[in-house]
Amino acid sequence: MAGSSGVCLGADLAENQLTEIEAARAFAQAIIDTVREPVLVLDQDLRVITASRSFYRTFKVRPEDTEGRLLYELGDGHWDIPKLRLHLEKIVPEHGVMEDFEVEYDFPNVGPRTMCLNARKVFYEKGSHTTILLGIEDVTRQRVLEREKDDLLRQKDVLLEEIQHRVANSLQIIASIILLKAKTVDSEETRVHLRDAHKRVMSVAAVQQHLHASATSGSVEMGPYLSRLCEALATSMIGENRPISLKVSGEGGSATSRQAESLGLIATELVINSLKHAFSENTKDGQITVAYDVSGTDWKLSISDNGVSEPDHVFAQPKTGLGTGIVKALAQQLDAKVETLTGPEGTTVSVTHATFLAKMPRVV
Template sequence: MPVLARSKLLENSVDGRGLAQAIVDTVRDPLLVLDKDLRVVSANRSFYLTFKMSHQDVQNRPLYLLGEGEWNIPELRLLLKNIAPRQAVIEAYEVEREFAGLGRRVMLLNARKIFYLESAHDTILLAIEDITGRRAIEREVNDFLHQKDILLREMRHRVANSLQIIASILLIKARAVRSEETRLHLQDAHKRVMSVAAMQTHLHAAEPGAMIELGPYLTRLCETLANSMIGNRRPVSLTVHVEDATASSSQAVSIGLIVTELVINALKHAFPDDCTGGTVTVTYQLAEPNWRLSVSDNGIGRPEGTLDKLVPGLGTTIVEALARQLDAHVEALMTPLGTTVSVTKGIFVSRLAASTPVRPDPGSCGARDLPGV
């Protein structure tokens, strides 16, 4: 190659390196360029300022001898040695060490091989990010969340205890009053409080903020309702069919309260005292993002057929208010074969085959009161 051409190439190479160094110096995070023996070829301005070193402290020195030996990390040396032959990279390698003049710091390292067209020698670019502050904030957030979880669990525990006390007081008062109407109201209040206590117990067992499995949740709730309202005194069964679905804690509470109101209403009004073979079925179907919750009974029903509105009352008001919170709507189907109340979110098409309600055994739930049935 002519001398003039070699001189021009060298000049361009020097200019290119100067430009590259100027660009690197504008990077805010510390950067090192290392050769294959992990000696420092160059460092940017941020490295010198961050680690309080001079050019003489760094240039041509092995990485593991910089400072007071804080970079002498065998695992890091091995990783960097493997970059060149294997064309590997190091991403998000975390180092927590005592650094001279800085104290204990957490550094995040990223490294990769650099290729040069005009040279057979490759180098390694090592980027260093101080994430000490970020890790400290993360620890504070985790500590805060832990304290919040402790307080939430304590609050749930106290709420559950308070509900048990309220339920006991209502039961005592119901037994003491002489008015039958007042006694029935107190008993209804007792059942509602017990169902809320059952919901709180189930939610308390779940991790704070975790999604609630609706199957076990509604099954446990209905067991509580059955024990308090059916027991061994009435030949009525309460069954639960729930698809594999979850809900947030607030949604689970609303769904549980709706089930409580509808089951209580069915057990109170669908089956006369001499009824046998009565069944109440709670069903939850999912077609994301929509769903349908229904409570059906094979009780006395009504001959009129489909009704758009439930009979006005406290329970109806509660159910409709809870449904609005869930962005759902309430529908009731009342026939001589029983009643089905559905709470539906969105446009829902059931995947279950339509079934004909089974009338309870003779002696039954009011078929005698419905002419033509």
């Protein structure tokens, strides 16, 4: 009786263990089938133990043609890829993982696809056997979109290059026509206005040229940028007989291309204003200084001259000219404030962007 009881008990335990194993297997299969991407479960010899429903659906194969077969034999050998074999046979066993390995292949019944493979080695507490989980993600669409994006970016660069070239040529043509017209008109007042317009067009051309040279970096170093701009302005606007120097100072800093464009135009207008109003024909050792300083997100652009200030030279006056209006409009776009200080030593116009000013508590 005791012997038969022991046999029955052992049989019950074995049946319970078998039931638990089957339940665990069904649970694991349900998890695998829930995953949207195709998944293969391989044994240590890289033989398929099971596969997810998404694998069968994606590659249009049947379980009986997949389970129990070596990975490299699936689909008439289209998974027999040397680099994949290296990863699964050497790298995964040694490191336990394979990530983002891409396979490009013309799969039967599916067509050309780019698949991203990720593998994990599964270790068990008991027993020496291991399994490998192989996840397969179809990234064909993403790679096509990336290539299309790269093509569009290249086309954009070509178009921008063409636009820059056409803008530069157009500005040169406009400047030449204005200068030619200035030589033919009889009115001295009209001639002065035309020459002034010519200088402004040339200054815009200088800004455009320097910005185009810096466009590839995404940001513009203001020190070298203002130096090149002032060199161009000095060449085009200060005659050899005028003893006026134009220099750049300050700690410098960087700005976006859009900000640099506005700052360059502001500097140009203020330099023009100094040349027109700060110095007389008898001026000796005239000097204009362009400075740009940065502190965190705050910055200040200032143009100073040592000339004798005239009423028209004061930017703070209610009635302003074209240049003053341009400066104030550009400063407003930059969320900056324009201030003018005039004294015996000359005039300084500062354009300041200081974000902390708006955050400081008001003192009552």
